[in-house]
Amino acid sequence: xxxxxxxxxxxxxxxxxxxxxxxxxxxxxxxxxxxxxxxxxxxxxxxxxxxxxxxxxxxxxxxxxxxxxxxxxxxxxxxxxxxxxxxxxxxxxxxxxxxxxxxxxxxxxxxxxxxxxxxxxxxxxxxxxxxxxxxxxxxxxxxxxxxxxxxxxxxxxxxxxxxxxxxxxxxxxxxxxxxxxxxxxxxxxxxxxxxxxxxxxxxxxxxxxxxxxxxxxxxxxxxxxxxxxxxxxxxxxxxxxxxxxxxxxxxxxxxxxxxxxxxxxxxxxxxxxxxxxxxxxxxxxxxxxxxxxxxxxxxxxxxxxxxxxxxxxxxxxxxxxxxxxxxxxxxxxxxxxxxxxxxxxxxxxxxxxxxxxxxxxxxxxxxxxxxxxxxxxxxxxxxxxxxxxxxxxxxxxxxxxxxxxxxxxxxxxxxxxxxxxxxxxxxxxxxxxxxxxxxxxxxxxxxxxxxxxxxxxxxxxxxxxxxxxxxxxxxxxxxxxxxxxxxxxxxxxxxxxxxxxxxxxxxxxxxxxxxxxxxxxxxxxxxxxxxxxxxxxxxxxxxxxxxxxxxxxxxxxxxxxxxxxxxxxxxxxxxxxxxxxxxxxxxxxxxxxxxxxxxxxxxxxxxxxxxxxxxxxxxxxxxxxxxxxxxxxxxxxxxxxxxxxxxxxxxxxxxxxxxxxxxxxxxxxxxxxxxxxxxxxxxxxxxxxxx
Amino acid sequence: xxxxxxxxxxxxxxxxxxxxxxxxxxxxxxxxxxxxxxxxxxxxxxxxxxxxxxxxxxxxxxxxxxxxxxxxxxxxxxxxxxxxxxxxxxxxxxxxxxxxxxxxxxxxxxxxxxxxxxxxxxxxxxxxxxxxxxxxxxxxxxxxxxxxxxxxxxxxxxxxxxxxxxxxxxxxxxxxxxxxxxxxxxxxxxxxxxxxxxxxxxxxxxxxxxxxxxxxxxxxxxxxxxxxxxxxxxxxxxxxxxxxxxxxxxxxxxxxxxxxxxxxxxxxxxxxxxxxxx
Numbered sequence: 001x002x003x004x005x006x007x008x009x010x011x012x013x014x015x016x017x018x019x020x021x022x023x024x025x026x027x028x029x030x031x032x033x034x035x036x037x038x039x040x041x042x043x044x045x046x047x048x049x050x051x052x053x054x055x056x057x058x059x060x061x062x063x064x065x066x067x068x069x070x071x072x073x074x075x076x077x078x079x080x081x082x083x084x085x086x087x088x089x090x091x092x093x094x095x096x097x098x099x100x101x102x103x104x105x106x107x108x109x110x111x112x113x114x115x116x117x118x119x120x121x122x123x124x125x126x127x128x129x130x131x132x133x134x135x136x137x138x139x140x141x142x143x144x145x146x147x148x149x150x151x152x153x154x155x156x157x158x159x160x161x162x163x164x165x166x167x168x169x170x171x172x173x174x175x176x177x178x179x180x181x182x183x184x185x186x187x188x189x190x191x192x193x194x195x196x197x198x199x200x201x202x203x204x205x206x207x208x209x210x211x212x213x214x215x216x217x218x219x220x221x222x223x224x225x226x227x228x229x230x231x232x233x234x235x236x237x238x239x240x241x242x243x244x245x246x247x248x249x250x251x252x253x254x255x256x257x258x259x260x261x262x263x264x265x266x267x268x269x270x271x272x273x274x275x276x277x278x279x280x281x282x283x284x285x286x287x288x289x290x291x292x293x294x295x296x297x298x299x300x301x302x303x304x305x306x307x308x309x310x311x312x313x314x315x316x317x318x319x320x321x322x323x324x325x326x327x328x329x330x331x332x333x334x335x336x337x338x339x340x341x342x343x344x345x346x347x348x349x350x351x352x353x354x355x356x357x358x359x360x361x362x363x364x365x366x367x368x369x370x371x372x373x374x375x376x377x378x379x380x381x382x383x384x385x386x387x388x389x390x391x392x393x394x395x396x397x398x399x400x401x402x403x404x405x406x407x408x409x410x411x412x413x414x415x416x417x418x419x420x421x422x423x424x425x426x427x428x429x430x431x432x433x434x435x436x437x438x439x440x441x442x443x444x445x446x447x448x449x450x451x452x453x454x455x456x457x458x459x460x461x462x463x464x465x466x467x468x469x470x471x472x473x474x475x476x477x478x479x480x481x482x483x484x485x486x487x488x489x490x491x492x493x494x495x496x497x498x499x500x501x502x503x504x505x506x507x508x509x510x511x512x513x514x515x516x517x518x519x520x521x522x523x524x525x526x527x528x529x530x531x532x533x534x535x536x537x538x539x540x541x542x543x544x545x546x547x548x549x550x551x552x553x554x555x556x557x558x559x560x561x562x563x564x565x566x567x568x569x570x571x572x573x574x575x576x577x578x579x580x581x582x583x584x585x586x587x588x589x590x591x592x593x594x595x596x597x598x599x600x601x602x603x604x605x606x607x608x609x610x611x612x613x614x615x616x617x618x619x620x621x622x623x624x625x626x627x628x629x630x631x632x633x634x635x636x637x638x639x640x641x642x643x644x645x646x647x648x649x650x651x652x653x654x655x656x657x658x659x660x661x662x663x664x665x666x667x668x669x670x671x672x673x674x675x676x677x678x679x680x681x682x683x684x685x686x687x688x689x690x691x
Numbered sequence: 692x693x694x695x696x697x698x699x700x701x702x703x704x705x706x707x708x709x710x711x712x713x714x715x716x717x718x719x720x721x722x723x724x725x726x727x728x729x730x731x732x733x734x735x736x737x738x739x740x741x742x743x744x745x746x747x748x749x750x751x752x753x754x755x756x757x758x759x760x761x762x763x764x765x766x767x768x769x770x771x772x773x774x775x776x777x778x779x780x781x782x783x784x785x786x787x788x789x790x791x792x793x794x795x796x797x798x799x800x801x802x803x804x805x806x807x808x809x810x811x812x813x814x815x816x817x818x819x820x821x822x823x824x825x826x827x828x829x830x831x832x833x834x835x836x837x838x839x840x841x842x843x844x845x846x847x848x849x850x851x852x853x854x855x856x857x858x859x860x861x862x863x864x865x866x867x868x869x870x871x872x873x874x875x876x877x878x879x880x881x882x883x884x885x886x887x888x889x890x891x892x893x894x895x896x897x898x899x900x901x902x903x904x905x906x907x908x909x910x911x912x913x914x915x916x917x918x919x920x921x922x923x924x925x926x927x928x929x930x931x932x933x934x935x936x937x938x939x940x941x942x943x944x945x946x947x948x949x950x951x952x953x954x955x956x957x958x959x960x961x962x963x964x965x966x967x968x969x
Contacts, residue, residue: 074902076873076877078709079878079882079886081877082713082886085710085713087714088717090890092886092889093895093899160783160829160830161781161782161786161831162781163767164765164830166824166830166831180824184824184830185820185821186764186765186767189767197769201767201768201771202771208780209780242740242779242780242781242782242785243740243780
């Protein structure tokens with residue numbers, strides 16, 4: 001390039017020359033350009049464009065004689081040398097003096113001509129309108145942003161580089177109880193819990209790398225307390241600077257505490273504070289491995305707890321339970337679990353013990369428990385029946401283990417209280433078999449596989465059939481017929497009586513209605529339905545009423561038979577229920593009369609129609625003992641009640657009972673129980689309408 | 692070109708050619724092309740960590756210093772930085788550029804530097820960075836300008852070892868030393884640094900601070916004045932401390948300096964090792 005820009009006589013240097021001097025700049029009047037030359041060893045301006053005239057405020061003539069050092073007053077001689085260099089372009093930000101004397105900050109770029117004696121100088125004001133506007137916008141932006149974060153209630157961090165913080169808002173400062181100065185840079189790292197720091201740094205790395213990540217971390221407050229937080233990191237990129245992050249923090253300490261409290265409540269017994277049944281199941285399930293044989297369970301049931309509750313009150317009962325819980329916790333080995341199973345039942349779970357050790361622990365617990373407790377001024381010695389089970393290969397699930405020690409506890413209880421029993425193989429099998437049978441009975445009831453047979457009841461006076469008794473029968477698919485003497489008590493133990501009772505009641509009513517449709521007036525006039533003790537509550541009368549209504553039957557078609565012992569469990573309640581049944585219009589009979597211990601005075605106040613003479617008294621007739629049967633029949637008659645003699649097995653017994661004055665007879669010798677269809681046929685041929 | 696008719700200088704001092712000093716930087720740049728390339732691209736808007744780390748990878752010594760710095764206590768990453776690209780991200784582009792500039796101007800060759808150069812520089816840089824938020828400035832930029840501030844002094848020393856050595860010996864305090872520099876060389880070392888940095892495109896926002904350090908009426912100079920004071924207190928034996936309130940328009944009190952002095956003292960060595968690749 002060979003360009004000579006001399007101090008031309010004409011006012012302007014041709015623009016094409018200027019533009020060739022400026023390698024890439026397109027010359028415009030908006031750009032301030034001047035040319036400087038060395039004149040007598042001192043640099044002076046020799047030319048300026050319109051932009052320079054506008055910017056600097058000099059007339060062109062004044063400008064053309066201006067020494068460069070006057071234009072840049074902050075430069076000493078050394079500085080001027082650095083600005084006007086012979087070999088290369090130089091760039092500086094400098095104050096530039098205007099004609100008015102004021103200075104303006106400007107970016108000054110100088111480019112030497114090849115001669116080394118002339119420079120073109122480009123002056124870009126750093127404070128022109130556009131830049132001011134841009135800066136104002138940027139400042140406003142910055143202020144908006146800082147207002148947003150500073151005032152935000154969300155604790156916020158803004159990184160500068162790496163883990164270094166450039167900004168932190170007030171919310172974060174108050175979260176950790178420190179001043180911003182302590183947190184900026186890497187100071188905030190000290191607030192992260194040591195055990196969480198690795199994860200936090202890892203997440204920061206991911207955020208710096210462009211990710212959006214979050215982590216749970218504990219933060220240490222200045223006062224030493226710990227807050228648990230979720231920190232969310234987002235990537236920030238500033239062109240020409242690099243990567244940073246924004247971190248927002250959510251303090252979840254209170255939420256976690258609340259959740260923990262809820263979880264604790266869900267898994268612990270509020271009275272004793274011990275783990276409850278749910279946690280026990282979870283605990284055992286977590287540690288149970290089939291065939292490992294590492295677990296032992298002790299099932300404890302306090303003997304005579306009901307006595308304490310009934311005699312000293314529930315508060316004393318609760319006190320006793322709390323004391324037992326405390327003693328259990330001190331008696332077990334560290335690491336053993338003590339749980340309250342329910343009521344006065346506790347379970348201890350131990351790991352890595354064999355049977356002798358488990359029994360030894362049970363003994364130690366029994367001794368510890370048996371120390372006297374003073375309750376309401378009375379010394380009580382809490383004895384417990386303890387069932388012990390050590391895991392064997394037969395145990396396939398955690399539930400089985402707990403169930404087995406429950407069974408062992410029942411065995412201990414059955415063998416006399418205050419005992420320790422280890423569950424043996426035979427007992428386990430029996431118990432399991434029983435459990436299976438209960439499950440199958442439940443299924444049988446649900447599927448209505450319990451069938452009913454009907455045994456006719458005869459008028460003792462003329463031998464006419466006057467009613468039937470509905471008898472439940474269960475024929476098991478594999479085991480064949482199962483006696484009511486087996487499955488009825490089973491139903492009573494396992495809470496299946498309400499369902500079974502309802503089934504019998506409903507099916508009897510249905511059958512009565514069917515008989516009516518099939519044989520009309522020849523149908524059995526009445527059916528007797530047995531009700532067990534657990535059924536005898538306020539639900540029974542409405543259930544009976546609904547069954548009658550469902551099948552369109554009159555109340556007189558049903559007689560409800562209740563055992564004497566059922567009546568005696570809760571006499572007051574039983575009396576209320578019987579009155580309600582009586583109000584419906586159904587007949588009431590007391591079953592197995594004479595086997596219980598009802599007082600005659602009580603009997604007098606019950607609204608019953610009939611007493612059933614128990615089959616054992618009828619059987620005695622064959623051996624010449626007629627006293628009890630005779631007394632029962634006489635009693636009934638004196639109370640103006642009818643009687644049914646059950647279990648009549650011979651014509652002689654029948655004749656004797658007629659002689660004693662029994663109202664009705666029922667038994668094998670008279671007629672066996674029959675199916676519904678058989679009963680219909682039987683009644684068509686034997687009976688005549690009695691209604 | 693000789694600069695002779697500038698401000699009066701000591702009798703018998705050698706003739707000093709500023710032009711030559713600046714030219715010597717260009718020569719150095721030619722010897723460290725990778726560093727030179729980094730200096731030129733690091734601040735462009737579209738530079739990415741990928742681009743920078745790719746260039747950086749071809750200067751093993753420089754790359755290892757960047758890695759070392761990224762893993763230093765200063766950035767708090769505790770050894771998590773294992774890739775060069777991530778190291779560039781962590782330390783930031785300006786810092787990478789600063790380290791390249793250090794390499795380019797041979798500030799990593801202690802044999803050619805005034806005594807205590809790096810002790811002063813690391814203290815200065817860490818103090819500036821630590822105090823930056825108090826002055827509304829970015830710690831990152833403050834660290835960089837602190838690391839580079841004494842480049843001018845190094846250049847003066849390099850070109851006039853005896854003269855500059857004498858000058859340093861005669862003026863323990865930095866402010867007095869700069870007045871002497873101006874008298875002897877026509878320019879003080881901070882101004883020389885600013886000229887060189889601006890030449891290489893470091894933003895004026897950074898370099899401008901260097902020009903106003905000795906202008907006690909300028910609040911912008913407060914941060915570096917305070918940083919020089921911290922450096923002086925930590926590195927100059929028998930230093931007569933200047934009240935920090937006076938240097939910073941009341942922005943800082945002596946109490947504020949206590950933790951800063953501790954922090955700088957604690958981190959200086961590690962920063963020095965990262966910068967020099969020891």
